Amino acid sequence: MHAHRKTGSTMAVTALMLLSPLLLYPVFYLVCLIQDTVFGDRLIVDHLRYVGRRDLLELFLRDWAAALPLSYLVTVPVLVLAVLIVRRGIAGVCTALAVPSLAVAAILAATVLGINALPVLATSAAVFILLPCRVLSRC
């Protein structure tokens, strides 16, 4: 019974980690839309009204796809941190994050130094998907 609950919880958290980054760009877009409409040049509304819905939708989808790698890079660590704090407390979190933090630092350093982005992104994805699994399996 207890094992079932733990598996269900793990699946829910993993699903949250995989799906929530998808929402990051739409949320960002919504904030931009409000800012643009209320304070800005109303470019989005203008685009929608005079250029066309299809064109704007295409642009939105293209930007959304472009935003996905960064969305995962940002959202997954934040969620992992949140889950760890909830389940293991601050001290446990510090210990658990030491190794992955070093990995993230290495990846960021590689990116800054201009190393080819593709292996960097692949490594990042591997680390950020493996990390929650490792952490959650201990919870």
Added chain:
Amino acid sequence: MLKRHLIAGACLLQVMAWNVPAADHAWVIGGGPYLENSQAQIEFNINWVLEFLRNSDADRVIHTYFTDGGAPFKDVVEWSRPADDPASLQPLARVFDAVEENGNHYRNSRVPGVDGSTSRAELLDELAHGFSALRPGDRALIVYNGHGLRGQRDAGDNTLRLWNDTEVTAREFERLLDKVDPAVPIRFLFAQCYSGGFSRLIHPGGEDVLELAPGQRCGFMAESEDREAEGCSASVKIGDYRDYTTYFFSALSGTDRMGRPVTQDVDLDHDGRITLFDAHLYALAYGYNGDLPRATSETFLERWQPWYLRWLDTRTVPDNLYGKLSRIVAGRLGLPGTEPALVRELHARKRSLQQQMNRALEEHDANKRRIHELQYGMQRDVGERWPGALHPYTGNHRQFMEKYLNEAQAFILAHADYPELRDRQDRQMELDKVMLKIERDMTQLDKVLRLRRLARLLDQFQHHAGKAEKAWFRQLRQCERSAL
């Protein structure tokens, strides 16, 4: 002995080739795809550009390609309003839906020094030959004034409409530019509908990438890849034609097409020289027409802009070149000088113009339907009395034209529906002019928004772009900032 002579001859030829002085070459290409769509307004523009190019540099080599290439056939149509009397057949034309055609006057083009036709096969062959012959030290300028179409697949398939109803796509044109020696700068100006697709000439394969093609290419386009240009509006018929080329070359020559001096400061980037880029900025700032032009460096900036900067902070306007220009245009339009009043007023005007446009379009459509109803009824009445009137290209029609034309036109003029038909058709032409004016006014407001956006974009680029991207941008700007 013979071998020695041959070697000496070859060396001499080589030395002669090296000593050929570098030259400026201009390819001026224009005209419509077929007679009915080959308006005299395009011809006027081409002649004006040719005259200016010849006068500005006597040594410039000009290659001119226009419609049928100087064949002794009619290839230009000029429209003027026919007199509203039986002698011009206007009553008959009104009933048989030929009012527009009745005002057409066909003639042979009057473009001096035409080198060839713009028919696809001939033009591509000539351009390939001419481009291959360019040598380091030469410079090339390509000017196209005519019609264009939107591509089926993407903007790389946007086309130039050439004589005999043929076409060439932006991708195909890019392949032609590959024949040019990379040391030769190529500048281009495209003024047709959807000309923004030709901004892809600066990218390898004409693809939608940021990377620049080898060599030095840059250019200017009258419109974006998805908008019609002024040349597709009613103005191309009614004689009020002023497209991007008109303003672009006004800035360079110092006088407009009518010979009036340009009174504004043309050195808009304040670098002390009048360059092609200044001419573009002048058209943006002072052109009153339906075109919203763009330079390749601007489309490059738009292509570069990453997703996280696209809609971020659309309020501030940096005080750079584009920011200053946006204030010039806003001032010219009488928009408030301060925020947020400027944006509020601008959008209020846009909404008002859009409403006027919708009303004009509704009236235009309703008018068109009523005109067809009236024409149908009157054609039936005429046909009952003179059946030959309904069947052109027949012996009956010839008999009708020879024997009963005056009688039939008198009948039409006395018909109860004729006054309404005449008034509605005249109103239809008025509406074309009204919609053209609204379109031009809307474009002026769009220019302010676009210039504000470019100001932010340039600022973002200076802060966020990488070294390679900045180097490409500098290369484009250097090319655009060359003198004619």
